[in-house]
Amino acid sequence: MSADSSPRLISAQLVGLDEDLGATSTDVIRVLAARVAATGRAADGAALADDAIAREASVGTGVPGGIAIPHARSASVSEPTLAFSRLARKVPFGAPDGDADIVFMIAVPEGADKDHLTVLSTLARALIREDFTAALRAATTPDEIVELVDHEVSGEVSAAGVGNASRASGATTATGQQARPAAGSHAATDDASGPATGARKVIVGVTACPTGIAHTYMAADALVAAAQRAGAEMHVETQGSSQVEPLDPELIARADAVVFAVDVDVRDRGRFAGKPLVSGPVKRGVDAPDEMIAEAIRASEDPNATRVQGAASSTETTTSNEHFGQALKRWLLTGVSYMIPFVAGGGLLIALGFLLSGYEIASTHGDDGVSNAAWTLTHSTLLNLPAEGLGYYLGAAAFQIGQVSLGFLVAALAGYIAYAMADRPGIAPGFVAGSIAVFMNAGFLGGLVGGLIAGAAAYWIGRIPTWRWLRGLMPVVIIPLFASIIASGLMLLVLGGPIAWLMTQLTGFLNSLSGASAILLGIILGLMMAFDLGGPVNKVAYAFAVAGLGAGTATNVVPFEIMAAVMGAGMVPPLAMALASTLFYRKGFTKPERENGKAAYLLGFSFISEGAIPFAAADPLRVIPASMVGAAVTGAISMAVGVTSRAPHGGVFVFFAIGDFWIWLGAVVLGAFISAGVLVALKKWVRRRPADEDAAAGEATAAGETVGQHAPVAA
Numbered sequence: 001m002s003a004d005s006s007p008r009l010i011s012a013q014l015v016g017l018d019e020d021l022g023a024t025s026t027d028v029i030r031v032l033a034a035r036v037a038a039t040g041r042a043a044d045g046a047a048l049a050d051d052a053i054a055r056e057a058s059v060g061t062g063v064p065g066g067i068a069i070p071h072a073r074s075a076s077v078s079e080p081t082l083a084f085s086r087l088a089r090k091v092p093f094g095a096p097d098g099d100a101d102i103v104f105m106i107a108v109p110e111g112a113d114k115d116h117l118t119v120l121s122t123l124a125r126a127l128i129r130e131d132f133t134a135a136l137r138a139a140t141t142p143d144e145i146v147e148l149v150d151h152e153v154s155g156e157v158s159a160a161g162v163g164n165a166s167r168a169s170g171a172t173t174a175t176g177q178q179a180r181p182a183a184g185s186h187a188a189t190d191d192a193s194g195p196a197t198g199a200r201k202v203i204v205g206v207t208a209c210p211t212g213i214a215h216t217y218m219a220a221d222a223l224v225a226a227a228q229r230a231g232a233e234m235h236v237e238t239q240g241s242s243q244v245e246p247l248d249p250e251l252i253a254r255a256d257a258v259v260f261a262v263d264v265d266v267r268d269r270g271r272f273a274g275k276p277l278v279s280g281p282v283k284r285g286v287d288a289p290d291e292m293i294a295e296a297i298r299a300s301e302d303p304n305a306t307r308v309q310g311a312a313s314s315t316e317t318t319t320s321n322e323h324f325g326q327a328l329k330r331w332l333l334t335g336v337s338y339m340i341p342f343v344a345g346g347g348l349l350i351a352l353g354f355l356l357s358g359y360e361i362a363s364t365h366g367d368d369g370v371s372n373a374a375w376t377l378t379h380s381t382l383l384n385l386p387a388e389g390l391g392y393y394l395g396a397a398a399f400q401i402g403q404v405s406l407g408f409l410v411a412a413l414a415g416y417i418a419y420a421m422a423d424r425p426g427i428a429p430g431f432v433a434g435s436i437a438v439f440m441n442a443g444f445l446g447g448l449v450g451g452l453i454a455g456a457a458a459y460w461i462g463r464i465p466t467w468r469w470l471r472g473l474m475p476v477v478i479i480p481l482f483a484s485i486i487a488s489g490l491m492l493l494v495l496g497g498p499i500a501w502l503m504t505q506l507t508g509f510l511n512s513l514s515g516a517s518a519i520l521l522g523i524i525l526g527l528m529m530a531f532d533l534g535g536p537v538n539k540v541a542y543a544f545a546v547a548g549l550g551a552g553t554a555t556n557v558v559p560f561e562i563m564a565a566v567m568g569a570g571m572v573p574p575l576a577m578a579l580a581s582t583l584f585y586r587k588g589f590t591k592p593e594r595e596n597g598k599a600a601y602l603l604g605f606s607f608i609s610e611g612a613i614p615f616a617a618a619d620p621l622r623v624i625p626a627s628m629v630g631a632a633v634t635g636a637i638s639m640a641v642g643v644t645s646r647a648p649h650g651g652v653f654v655f656f657a658i659g660d661f662w663i664w665l666g667a668v669v670l671g672a673f674i675s676a677g678v679l680v681a682l683k684k685w686v687r688r689r690p691a692d693e694d695a696a697a698g699e700a701t702a703a704g705e706t707v708g709q710h711a712p713v714a715a
Contacts, residue, residue: 010082010149013039015142018088025093026618029053029070032083032105041107044076046592048107050614060094063218063286067127068093071106081107082123084145086136096287102136126152128218201232203296204252205259206266208239209282219261219285226289232297239267256300258308259292261285270475272308276300335417335451336543342412343546346405347648351657353399354646357392361399373399409547410434410444414451421455425462425475429454429483436488440496443503444547449495454487518639525562526569526635530627533573533609533616541566546648560644564658567607568668569635571651573627574611575604576675585680607651622682630675637667
């Protein structure tokens with residue numbers, strides 16, 4: 001694709017030279033996003049900045065050489081765009097060798113076409129070349145920057161005389177020339193005509209990042225260059241936004257080792273089964289490619305090296321680069337993340353059933369112990385409705401579907417914990433172990449334990465050396481069979497009974513809570529919900545609440561009380577930010593923050609905690625403590641009064657499922673006012689640094705800038 005055949009990705013209006021945009025990556029991103037919006041290429045600069053900052057929060061976009069490439073896909077962007085700044089004051093973007101003075105912001109629409117994505121990836125990969133970055137630093141006008149970029153993305157010859165556009169689909173050879181390898185991989189070889197021969201190590205790899213625009217391709221080029229320096233032959237499959245061309249199976253078969261530099265699942269990882277493996281995040285492939293290649297060469301000569309197995313984790317992060325505690329947290333959070341949709345959908349359907357049919361729909365019918373909902377559906381049809389009418393019948397249907405959905409809670413939790421540990425072969429053993437936990441009345445805790453055992457069993461069975469003819473059966477037959485026997489057998493014969501006893505004791509303890517004990521529980525839950533706004537602590541509190549919904553009955557309402565306290569506390573932070581920024585202390589917030597505050601009203605009342613994240617990202621040491629104070633008050637009041645919620649989500653919009661709704665809403669509003677007041681006091685009298693005063697006075701100097709990030713959270 002040439003620069004003349006489509007709108008240019010960059011113009012002089014999008015370029016800034018030797019400018020001071022602030023001290024943090026967030027400051028720089030705000031200004032560049034506003035610059036994109038000012039040219040009409042983004043409808044909302046604040047939304048674009050939010051998306052880019054969220055991407056930055058997941059992993060820094062700084063790369064060696066003083067370069068940063070913040071980037072994002074955003075619904076606010078109308079056409080692929082580049083914004084550039086050469087900074088007078090370097091800013092940290094997470095690169096291992098220091099701060100960045102060259103910043104390219106890549107803004108991509110949600111539905112960007114393949115050609116544009118290929119062009120953008122070509123530019124990103126050029127940024128690891130010293131000749132290109134030197135030319136950017138030497139440019140004296142914005143037009144020179146535009147010309148340099150146009151040369152790169154159109155395939156014209158750069159200052160160093162090396163063509164680059166073909167890199168998006170061809171192979172980088174040892175001599176720097178371009179050759180097309182088998183299956184479109186990126187390769188380092190002896191010459192342009194074919195792969196190396198002799199004693200040279202053959203390494204294959206995969207690079208992939210969530211956005212699939214920059215790091216995916218930069219890591220590929222960095223690894224290829226590192227392999228060349230180490231005297232090895234390297235072929236990399238880039239699983240990015242452009243079309244993925246798989247590595248040649250014959251090439252994989254003769255490879256001595258595999259390198260995965262990925263932040264997402266490796267597609268069709270079974271192709272690499274049995275190969276010595278080195279893995280890490282995609283940014284490591286950019287920052288430390290020589291180390292990864294050296295590790296791969298050593299692994300190829302080590303018979304005890306970690307190998308790619310059908311049961312291995314999708315990103316193989318259970319290596320020496322990840323501590324056990326970090327791995328355990330990732331496994332558990334993966335299970336909770338996959339479990340939540342079952343709970344949210346099922347819980348809201350149950351709430352809808354209550355709205356249409358009343359709470360008696362959950363009571364038993366007659367001596368058979370079958371629920372009213374099941375009895376209604378079994379003994380009635382649309383042509384023969386019960387006496388209560390169509391609404392009651394539809395409510396029974398919603399309630400029954402919701403109950404079935406909630407019934408997957410423990411099994412899904414266990415299944416996806418095992419999946420996080422052992423990839424797809426772990427799913428079946430995990431689901432079976434979770435179902436056995438339900439059968440044994442071991443509940444949520446049984447699901448956690450069963451999932452961990454199933455995942456560990458599947459992982460270790462997958463590491464057992466086998467004959468080549470048997471490898472195809474391992475992930476679909478052998479591993480699920482024996483991992484299910486181990487995990488479910490232990491749950492059924494050994495662990496299920498003790499865990500069920502422990503759950504019974506825990507349930508009895510919760511049911512006995514009253515007075516000060518219940519208030520203390522409400523305070524703890526409130527503090528957890530506001531501590532990290534969707535992080536691990538928040539998810540633990542939310543998962544604890546939703547896991548108990550299935551055990552709630554007309555006589556055991558404590559699980560419903562816990563759910564009400566958790567939901568109310570989770571609504572406080574965004575509502576507090578809205579009040580503080582739009583009513584109480586407008587001058588203490590930038591104009592974009594005040595705009596975010598307006599949106600936070602709706603987000604807060606909907607129980608969407610991410611409404612507070614933009615404020616917490618910019619000022620965590622004042623926003624988080626203030627949020628925790630109000631959330632703790634709300635949780636305490638809710639538990640003290642005994643408010644109940646039979647819905648796991650929805651905020652005020654599931655009012656029909658909340659007992660003592662007005663008291664509960666009052667507790668939420670009171671908590672929000674308290675948090676807002678504490679935040680205002682902290683902003684007035686507790687300063688982070690003297691520059692804050694200047695920022696408050698000059699808030700309008702960067703129109704269209706914003707802070708914060710959007711991140712999916714559990715609540």
